[in-house]
Amino acid sequence: MTITYSCIANGQVILAELALTGGSYQDAVSSVLKLVLLKPEKKTTARIGSYVYHTLLADGITYLCATDNLMDVTLPSAFLDEVSRTCSENPLMFQESFPPSNAIVADFQQVLGRCMMKYNQNQGEFMISDLKSQVTDVRNSMSQNVGKMLKREEKLNILIDRTDNLQVATKAFQKTTTKASKKMWWKNYKIIIIISSIFIIIIIILLSTNVISV
Template sequence: MGGESGSILFSLVSRGAVVLAEQGSEKTEAARAAPRVARRIIEKLSTANNRVTYSQDSHLYHILCENGIIYLTMADESFGRRIPFAFLEDIKSRFSSQYGATASTALAYAYNTEFSRVLRQQMEYYSSNPNADSINKVKSEIAEVKNVMVENIEKVLDRGEKIELLMDKTDRLQGEASRFRGQARKLKNQMWWNKIRNMMLLALIIFLVIYFILALACGPKLKCAG
């Protein structure tokens, strides 16, 4: 797959820390430990819309959050990030179209019987089918992960610190910059209208002064003798 090797070894869908469906592999010790590690991650993860990758030894945990739902997958580090995130986008699309708003109140593992089969099928497809990479190159903007911060997972979990995402910071900065530009435009428009009002007021005052001078000299109807 474009020079990348490895495979997707584990995936889950959750609402916060409530796992709704998951599918794993028994191939390696890391794959067997993935469910436990994944639960520790989602317990600390914000459900704000974002995407992030965490590293643990030679494996990467890729996460996509949207509308309060977390889509997580674990893959070999050598597998890269483009395909795992394309897999997550695919899973997100399938899950949201199949379950929609019901996921916001579903109980733990409510969809596991049905959706774990979908997870398994798509894990196998994205891990072994060369067409998966070809399709995802066409969707490169969707799978773009250059702004995803990769952190050592032990560092996050051992400290127990709140997970802060580079993308969150970027979004906040962009939002603040956008608000600043909007406020600047509003202030500029306000200053322009104030200037126009002041000029109109000054013109009115000058007109009234001239009128009163002429009225005193010629009468209210300005009928001056020739």
């Protein structure tokens, strides 16, 4: 990926611009700047023709660059962040009226040229850094997911233990209830036998004494 064009604009007024390749960027840049004015978001991306235009809106100033790769947004974003940070550190940035003096325009162009050269030459390092960042994010996400799984497993184990304890308590209660029921049944059975025996004895006595006759 190559940053082929960059500029700094106040509204639709271009304060400084620099192109590394031939071709006309003015119509596309004008369209993108209009889009930024209509929808003032911090960062926007638009594909026009064979180039992708990235913008950064900071303190009312639009920083823009064009690249020849649709997929890569990390390097252009880093480029625009550095350009905006460097320009905002210029003490004359917010003191002069716009359009700025030739000295400020020259400073802006130097910043653009320096950053374009830096990011175009070191894009491999930025890709590696981005990959490392993505790997770190994936690893952190996996660690969080593993932690959540372990917490779920711990809660599940606690629930299983409670279920097992409840089942044991239920079985113990059932055994106790069964024993109590059998004991009560035998007790009632003995009482019935005793009462029946006493009743039979009384009947025999009454019959033997002719108190009752058959």
